[in-house]
Amino acid sequence: MRVIHSPVQAEHTYRHEVVSGLPVPAYEVPARAAAIRDALERDGRHRLAEPRGWGLGPILAVHDADLVGYLEGAWAEWVASGRAARRTAIVPDTFLLAGYRGAMGEASRPVAPEGRIGYWCFDTMTPLMEGTYRAARAAVDVAVEVAEAVLDGERAAYGLCRPPGHHAARGMFGGYCYLNNAAIAAEWLVRRSRMRVGILDVDVHHGNGTQAIFYERADVAYASLHSDPQRLYPYFSGSAEETGEGPGLGATLNVPLAMGTDDDAYLMALERAVDWLLDRTDGPLVVSLGLDTFEQDPLGDLAITHDGFRRCGELVAGAGRPLVIVQEGGYAVAGLGEAARQWLAGVDARAAAHRPE
Numbered sequence: 001m002r003v004i005h006s007p008v009q010a011e012h013t014y015r016h017e018v019v020s021g022l023p024v025p026a027y028e029v030p031a032r033a034a035a036i037r038d039a040l041e042r043d044g045r046h047r048l049a050e051p052r053g054w055g056l057g058p059i060l061a062v063h064d065a066d067l068v069g070y071l072e073g074a075w076a077e078w079v080a081s082g083r084a085a086r087r088t089a090i091v092p093d094t095f096l097l098a099g100y101r102g103a104m105g106e107a108s109r110p111v112a113p114e115g116r117i118g119y120w121c122f123d124t125m126t127p128l129m130e131g132t133y134r135a136a137r138a139a140v141d142v143a144v145e146v147a148e149a150v151l152d153g154e155r156a157a158y159g160l161c162r163p164p165g166h167h168a169a170r171g172m173f174g175g176y177c178y179l180n181n182a183a184i185a186a187e188w189l190v191r192r193s194r195m196r197v198g199i200l201d202v203d204v205h206h207g208n209g210t211q212a213i214f215y216e217r218a219d220v221a222y223a224s225l226h227s228d229p230q231r232l233y234p235y236f237s238g239s240a241e242e243t244g245e246g247p248g249l250g251a252t253l254n255v256p257l258a259m260g261t262d263d264d265a266y267l268m269a270l271e272r273a274v275d276w277l278l279d280r281t282d283g284p285l286v287v288s289l290g291l292d293t294f295e296q297d298p299l300g301d302l303a304i305t306h307d308g309f310r311r312c313g314e315l316v317a318g319a320g321r322p323l324v325i326v327q328e329g330g331y332a333v334a335g336l337g338e339a340a341r342q343w344l345a346g347v348d349a350r351a352a353a354h355r356p357e
Contacts, residue, residue, distance in 0.1 A: 151284075221280040288328045310342040
């Protein structure tokens with residue numbers, strides 16, 4: 001399988017994040033991508049390459065230009081303010097909530113750097129630092145390169161994206177995500193193929209950003225399997241009642257899962273989601289491949305094993321659609337490389353079983 005990765009993604013690095021008001025060692029670290037890359041290199045069955053630069057066009061097709069401009073210039077503003085000498089990461093102090101303004105209308109955009117990030121970011125776990133924007137741009141290049149490979153005839157290709165993307169909405173970022181790699185890939189596919197594209201999100205956390213971007217559209221169907229948001233981040237989206245609006249009504253499927261869901265139960269839900277997507281699309285499937293469903297993941301509460309990941313890859317590949325596989329979460333670094341290797345091995349095994357003699 002073709003595997004696309006970029007060393008630039010390692011430039012986004014930080015030691016601590018804020019969770020429940022406390023500083024904790026960062027989970028979204030460069031070692032995640034390194035573990036996956038090393039495992040796939042050792043496997044020997046994959047063709048690893050770096051992406052071309054695809055420019056701003058694919059990003060601005062999905063994201064608000066002002067958000068992108070903020071991400072691009074935030075660190076330079078932070079340095080110019082003199083704050084970088086004391087704090088090597090920008091973290092919000094205050095968030096813009098709908099209830100804050102009420103009937104007063106839209107808020108003006110703050111000048112202070114701490115206020116500016118709170119205008120765009122929705123949590124305390126997604127800091128900005130010197131290399132963040134470059135890394136996020138590289139992750140987008142990876143995702144678009146994979147989408148283009150599938151359009152060129154690859155049956156499946158994998159993008160080792162970091163930082164992840166599915167929590168980033170059109171004009172908002174958070175959840176370790178700055179630009180929505182999967183949404184950008186899906187939009188690229190729609191515009192280039194003129195087909196209806198499916199997104200299969202298997203991260204343990206609901207992809208609120210991806211859902212929001214396509215919630216009112218019929219040409220991209222979004223199906224997500226995730227831990228019930230009543231108990232797990234991002235809390236405020238991902239219920240089964242969210243099915244789309246307007247032209248997109250019926251083009252969103254959420255499958256909240258019980259704590260401790262194991263391989264067999266997960267595969268039943270996955271089959272349902274894949275069948276649902278096949279009924280509503282005729283083009284490639286974009287897979288938001290979160291591996292934080294792993295039984296040992298520190299941020300999840302499901303119980304998928306390495307063998308389960310292989311079976312998941314086989315099931316998804318069995319749909320017979322070209323697959324644009326884009327890496328999302330997964331934070332049990334010691335087991336992460338094997339989890340990715342097994343998921344892709346499942347895809348390869350199903351492809352080999354259907355290859356003409």
